[in-house]
Structures are given as C-alpha cells and as structure tokens.
Amino acid sequence: MSDVVALILMVGITAYALFGGADFGAGFWDLTAGGTARGRTPRSVITHSIGPVWEANHVWLIFCLVVLWTAFSEAFASIMLTLFVPLSIAALGIVFRGSSFAFRKEVTRTSSQRNFGAAFATSSVIVPFCMGAVAGAIASGRVPAGGKAGDPWSSWINPTSILGGVLAVTVCAYLAAVYMVWDSKRLGDPDMVEYFRRRAVVSAVVTGVIAVAGIFVLHDDAIYVFHGLTSRALPLVILSALCGIGSMVLLLRSSQTGARLLAMGAVATVVLGWGVAQYPYILPTSMKLSAAAAPDATLWSVVIVFVIAAFVILPSLGLLYYLDQRDLLAAPAVEPGIDDHT
Amino acid sequence: MTSALNWVLAVNPVPWARSQMALTLAFHIVLVPLGVAWGFITLIANWRAIKKDDADALLLAQRWSKYMAVTFAVGAVTGTVLSFEFGLLWPRFMGRFGDAFGIPFAIEGLFFFLEAIFLAVYIYGWKRLKPWPHFWTGVPIVVAGIGGTVSVVAANAWMNEPAGFTVNSAGKVVDVDPWGVIFNKAMPLQSLHMLVAAYLVGGFLVASVYAWGMVRGRRDRYHRIGFLIPFTLAAIAMPFQMLVGDEMARWVYNNEPVKFAAIEMVPKTSTDVPETLFGHLNAAGTKVEGGIPIPGLASILSDPATGTSTQIQGLDSFPKNARPTNAEVDVVHLAWDVMVGLGTFLFLLSLWFFASWVFKRRMPRSKLFLWIAAAAGVLSVVTLEAGWVVTEVGRQPWIVRNYMKVEQAATANTGVWITFIVALLVYVGLAVTVILVLRQMSRRWREGDAEAEVDEGGPYGPRLTPAPETPKELVP
DSSP: OHHHHHHHHHHHHHHIIIIIHHHHHHHHHHHTSOSTTTTHHHHHHHHHHHTTTHHHHHHHHHHHHHHHHHHSHHHHHHHHHHTHHHHHHHHHHHHHHHHHHHHHHHOOOHHHHHHHHHHHHHHHHHHHHHHHHHHHHHHTTOSOSSSOOOOTTTTTSSHHHHHHHHHHHHHHHHHHHHHHHHHHHHTTOHHHHHHHHHHHHHHHHHHHHHHHHHHHHHHHHOHHHHHHHHTTTHHHHHHHHHHHHHHHHHHHTTOHHHHHHHHHHHHHHHHHHHHHHHTTEEETTTEEHHHHOOOHHHHHHHHHHHHHHHHHHHHHHHHHHHHHHTTOSSOOTTSOSTTOOO | OHHHHHHHHHSOHHHHHHHHHHHHHHHHHHHHHHHHHHHHHHHHHHHHHHHHTOHHHHHHHHHHHHHHHHHHHHHHHHHHHHHHHHHHHOHHHHHHHHHHHHHHHHHHHHHHHHHHHHHHHHHHOTTTSOHHHHHHHHHHHHHHHHHHHHHHHHHHHHHHSOOSEEEOTTSOEEEEOHHHHHTOTTHHHHHHHHHHHHHHHHHHHHHHHHHHHHHTTOOSHHHHHHHHHHHHHHHHHHHHHHHHHHHHHHHHHHHOHHHHHHHHTOSSOBSSOOEEESOEEOTTSSSEESSEEETTHHHHHHOTTTGGGOOBOOGGGSOGGGSOOHHHHHHHHHHHHHHHHHHHHHHHHHHHHHHHHHHHSSOOOOHHHHHHHHHHHHHHHHHHHHHHHHHHHTTTTEEETTTEEHHHHSOOOTTHHHHHHHHHHHHHHHHHHHHHHHHHHHHHHHHHHHHTOOOOOOSSSSOOOOOOSSOOOSOO
C-alpha cells in the first residue's frame, strides 16, 4: 500500500517538475533576457506563456507536500528539520516569485516593472536550486530518519546537493525554452521561435553535460542511488538520454511538437529514475517507505483523493491547457483591451 | 565569532516559531475572504451584466476579476508558505499527527487545484469565450472556495477536538478513522462560522472601496452597483453570523470549558457570572481587575434556560499547565470583546441598510452611513482576526488539545528568530505593495474612464460607456 502512495507522490513530483519547473525556467530566461529594450519581446512571450497556467501548475507542489506529510509524516518531519535553511529560502522565494509576477503584469511604470521583474526572475532561479539541493540531500542519505535533525549546513551544501540544485535550474530552463519555442510559434513570432530554439539547444547540451558529470558525483557521494540508477533504474536513465538526444535533433530540425514531447519524456524519466533508484527507501538508507508509512486508512484516503483528482482535476487541467493552447485565454500582448496595460 | 554563534544557537525557537506562524497566518487570513467570496460577488455582477445587458455590472465584473488575479496570486503563495511552515516550524507535530491532521488537507488540495484552474480560465477568458460558458467557468471557483474553507477549518477544528485516531503507549498514531478526523465535533459549527465570516469580510471589504468612492463624491451608478452587490451579500450574512456565533459560543461552553473560562475571564467556578467588558486578570490570576461588569449576563447567555444560576467553570478548576497563562487569558478575552463588539456594530449597520430599503425603498444616502460603510471593510477584517485569536490563543498551551503542547511540537532549529525577522520584513513589504498595486490599477482605470479612451469592453455585452462626469442621484 505504501508503494502505491509512493507512486502517487512520484506522479506529483514529476508533474511539478514538468509544469511548475517550466514556469521557473521561464523566470530564468526572463533573468537573462538583457536590458529593458532588448528583453522586451522575450519577456512579453514569457508573461504570455506562463500567465494563465502558473498557479494551477504551482498546486502540484502543495499536492506533493500534503501527500508527503499525510502518508509519510515521519520522513516529512525529518526532511523539514534537517533542511530548514534551503526550505525556508525556497518558501520565501516562492512568495517573491508569485507575487512579483502578478504585480509586474499590473503595474505600468517601467521602473516598477523592472523591479518586480528582477524579483520574479531571481527567485525563479533560487527556488529550483533549493528544491534540487533538497532532493540531493535526501538522495545522498544526509537526512536521518526518526525526526532527528541532520547537519543544518552540510546536509545541503555538498556535491550531490549542488549537482541537484544546478541540474534543477538547467532542467527548468531547458523545459521552458522548449515550451516557449512552441508558444512563440503560436504567437506568430518567427524571431522568438529562433531565439528560444537556440536557447533550448544550448540548455539541452548543458543539462546533458551536467547529467553525465553527475554520474561521477553520485558514485562518490550517493552510492545507494548510484547503484540504483545503474541497475534497476538503468532503463529509465537510457530512455531519458534517448529522449534528450531525440528532442535536440527535432529542435535542430524545427519540429516543435515532437521536441516538446520528447523533452518532457527526458525530464519525467529522470525524476522517475531517481524514485526507482531510491526504492524501497524514502530516506536512503535510514528509512524505508513501509516504515514511514501512515496507517492504512490514511493511505487509502490519499489514494481515494488521488482517484477523485484523476477524474476531476485532470480533465479540468486538460481544459485549461486546451483553451490556453488554442489561444482562447488572454489576448496577444499587442492587442488593445482589458488584458493589455503595458 | 564563536560567541556570536553561541548566541544564535542559544535562542529558544518556540516563541519565534509561534510569532512567525501567527504573522504569516494573520496575513493569509485577510486574503482568504477575498479568495472565497469575491468570486461569488463577481459572478453576481457577471450574471446581471449578461441577463440585464448592464454595462456597469460588466465593467465591475471584469475589473474585480483582474483584482482577484492579484489577490489570488498572493494568497496562493502565502498559503504555500503555511504548508512549508507546518513542517519547518512544527515538525514534531507533523511527524506524529500528520497522518491524521493531513487528511482534510488532502481534500483541500483538490479544491485548491479546482480553484486555481477555473480562476485562470475565468480571468483570462473574458475576451474569447462566449458569455454564458464563460460565466459557468466561474462557478467552480465558488464551489472550490466553499469546499476549501470547510476542509481547512476541519483541520483546525481537529486541533481543538482531536478525534478519529488511536495512539499506542509510545504516543504514536497507530490507527486512523478518516471520517472521524474530518467530522470531528468542532468541525460543523467552526467551518460554518468561518465560511460565513469569509462572505461577510469579503462583502464588506469590497463594498468599502465603493463606499469610499461615494464619500469622495463619485456617486454614479457604477459606484452604487459596486457597493450594493457586495454590501447586500454581507448584510444578509451578518444576522446569520450572529446566530451561528451565538451557537458556537454555547458549544464552546459545553465542550471546551477551559477556552470558555478564558473567553469570559472567569477565575473561579461560580454562578451569576458577570459579562465583563475589557478588564484583565490580577497578577495571581484570582480576580478580574478593571473593565465594566454587566451583572449575570455571562451566565444568562451560557444557558438562558437556567439564567443567572448557570454555573461557569473557572480557570482555577483546571491545572495550571493545561490552561492558558494569565496573559493569554487577557488576550483571549480582549479579542473576544473586540469580535463580539465589532460584530454587533456591523450587525447594526446591516439593520440600518435594510431599514432604509424597507422604509424608503433605497439605500441610506447619508454621508455618515457611507463613512461607516467605508470603515466596515477594515473593521470586519479586525473582527475576523480577533475571532481567530480567540480560537488559537484560547487553545493554549495545546497544539493538539490534550495530546500535544505547542512547545513539544516546535522545531529544534534555533535560527527561527532570523527567519521570523526576514518573514516580517517581507510580509510588511508585501502588504504595502499589494495595496499600492491595487490602488494603482483602480486609478489607472478611473483615469481611463475620465478620458473615455480605453475600450474596456469584452467580446460581448454592450460597448461600455464611460462613467458619467456629473454624479447621478442615489436612487435605485
């Protein structure tokens, strides 16, 4: 039973990485878009691209937290005790990111837009780094079981955490760039298609290099997960590499739809691979999923809620993405009307 | 360096953790009524716009949805902070009771998802969706707001009336009954009380903006509708809240006598207990000092059937380590007075509003009424905060009543004082910014109206006429 709920948790983390991650990545490209004049067009694509969807995508994080604290409460307590610092930074970063993004859309003065934009973009890089560092801390066995605090600093400032943090930032940037190639095409802006296509290819290469280097880091620093990734999770790792290479080929050939799906595949398989590599531990190697699991009735509640979500939330999300992709939500930025104040 | 480090390490995290939780919750709870009730208020305007071809109502609905986009975004991220804080500040509570306490949150997660999805569709759908389908995409927001409120308050009620689980001798939760957790004894009334409060505060808060506009001389139809829709909703909810609140108080009298003793500030078990307005306990906690006592009223209200002979258990009948401290009792009692006092005041304001409609067939026109209505928004927020203080401080020293104390629940991280200070600075900045941004949006629209240049029209409905320059009469 605890395995089923662990799978649900992995689904949540994967969804958050694929959708929420891309929204953070959009912030990365916002940060690197250059000065006010030069960055105007890419920033408007970014605002247009994540505007309607980021809040819904953000809920996956809440979903993951709730599943974790309800189904595996002792592991949740251990993680929160040990990783107090990066998680506090992440929480504040989330406040900065969400609120300043909402503010930037509504203010008209360039200087205010720039300040809110800077807060939005900077926190969009800090938050995924912290999340990745947290994942690295867990994967490398630095979070002790039993609601005890591990080291408040070295638990997340260590090779695996830094790998996790940097990888999270680059993966988010990569996904965002690939999605925004598509969005630019939708908006009918060939310059922006090219702009984000170049960035997608570069970030794909960078992500790939870091991932390969990461194998050596894990070998030295997170041996349990390393063994998992090179044995039972190996098919997922290979699949991820193939998806990544495939998406790059398609990007170079300007086939956006396929590139987007393969990019999602590449990221999803990495996240799932991490989960499989850690199995059966929730905190390698001090706490197994079964040991951390809540009583059966609670696990059943989580499963039932998830099934309801599958029937109610997934179609609703589908509707949101469908309307968004068909351009039925929000006007293009150039069109005057209630959606355009800039 | 070492001594500075030692100093950092020596700071007791408990009071800081409490302060941080209180700060972030106090902030978030202001956004809750907007998230829960504003959608409904907007849909009323939206419905009127389509049904009666009302251009003013359409403009209001569109602008409200734009404001909501901002307040919802801030509510979403400050709500996320609370999720983190459950673990960051109270890891031992979550570690031990997460498997029971978490269940209502799993359900709340569903509603939050629905709300975020349909709010996005509604806010961004004005231009390209057809009027009625667009209207209907707003309905799940209202349903999700209600469901979310009930779920979250169910979790809070569970802390007051923990149920639906069994613990073994080591204190570990070994068996959970999800229905028992969700439908704990305090849940029905507490959820209802908060839900009605959300509609009250949301209504008064939105209406207050337009009341202020009318005070400033903008007495046009646009402002009148902008005032009437939310104010009427709040005024209808107000008498209902008086009944629910009264029922709730009696429920606390019967089920949580410690909290009730703190609310009424009763040091010793006795009959014929006066209702003391304000006042405080003396240093020994044996006597009430100051304040204005109304003889026998607390006893009468607690059980009207037995009147002044109703006995109220005093603080002295509970062990010192299982009841709020004297200072906490003072806070609970003061918050109670504020809640009941302001609640009654808002109730009278609602009566004034209704009386005018009954006798004069129009809303009150006097400047005094508009001034008070303009203040009602902030006053209703104060009432809400006071009510929340009553239930939270009144439960002290427990986080899970009779099972776990707050200090047993807190994190061992001694750096909480730093995160508290950072959070304080960020939240003060955030509060100021939200208000400035909302004001700027409103100003920009008003200037746009005056210049009559901006086409605020959606894809449907009449082409919108700008607000008239000369104020119209306040007749319906």
